[in-house]
Every structure is written in C-alpha cells, then in structure tokens.
Amino acid sequence: MEKKVKDMTKEEAKEWLESEKLRLKKEREVRRREYWNNLPKIEKVADIPQLPYVEDPEEWKNFYVVKLIEAGAIPKGLLKDGGYYLGDHRNARIARWCAEKARFEYWRTKFTARFIDYCNHFEDDDGYALFVPIQEAREDQFERNEE
Numbered sequence: 001m002e003k004k005v006k007d008m009t010k011e012e013a014k015e016w017l018e019s020e021k022l023r024l025k026k027e028r029e030v031r032r033r034e035y036w037n038n039l040p041k042i043e044k045v046a047d048i049p050q051l052p053y054v055e056d057p058e059e060w061k062n063f064y065v066v067k068l069i070e071a072g073a074i075p076k077g078l079l080k081d082g083g084y085y086l087g088d089h090r091n092a093r094i095a096r097w098c099a100e101k102a103r104f105e106y107w108r109t110k111f112t113a114r115f116i117d118y119c120n121h122f123e124d125d126d127g128y129a130l131f132v133p134i135q136e137a138r139e140d141q142f143e144r145n146e147e
Helices: 010-037 057-071 139-144
Strands: 084-089 092-098 103-110 113-121 130-136
Touching (some): 010 057, 084 103, 084 139, 092 113, 092 130, 092 139
Parallel strands (some): 113 130
Antiparallel strands (some): 084 092, 103 113
C-alpha cells in the first residue's frame, strides 16, 4: 500500500504530486480525444463544441479542424466574400466574411459602445477567440447579431 501524503517527506510528496498532475493531464487528454473522435453532427449553434487550447499548431490543423469540418462546420475555402454566417464566437453568433482580409467582421457591444470587431476563422488559430460558421445567415441577422 502506498504511503499517505501526511507520512511522506517533502521530496516524496512533491514527486507524488507531480506524478498525479501528469496522470490527470493524460486522463483529460484521453477523454478530450474520445469526445472529439465521436463529435456529433453540428446542426445548431449550441452543438458547436468549446474549442480546446492546443499547443501544437499541426495537431490543431490535422485533427481538430478536420473534426469540426466533418461535423458540419464550414471550411474557409467555401466561404463567400461578404457572406453572412451563423456560428459561434465568444462575442457573436452572426458574422460577415471578408475575403480580402481573410477574417470575419461582427457587431460587438461593449458597455454602451457598438462597433465592428474582427476574428479569425477556426482554421486560422491566432491564439484568440475563433469563429466557427455552420450555415449562411441574412444581413438583418448580422445587424442584430441574432439568429
């Protein structure tokens, strides 16, 4: 039987804690991969999964981006310049694609100010919140930032 933490030396406790952190991190990664490997079809905004923080850009591009597209997210290459899209971003549900700048524009409200802000498509992770488009929207939805 293993020693209880209270019976360990400071060094033993530190070593045990590090091994527990590593074990839990691996368990979380296994659960996350299992979820993404079985990602259900995206039919509405609520179905879009929370995007994980991934340190490796190749893993993001070759695994998570592929899984989002397989589930129904619209790839960047299929977006129409000036097109309005329903999707998910931290601050918006409707955004307009600007092909020239290769980014989305959306109405943002901060306190009493309302202004156009920008974000990247999920294929272009820049470390900030990304937009995951799932279907076309209308201009009036864009103006209201509502589905």
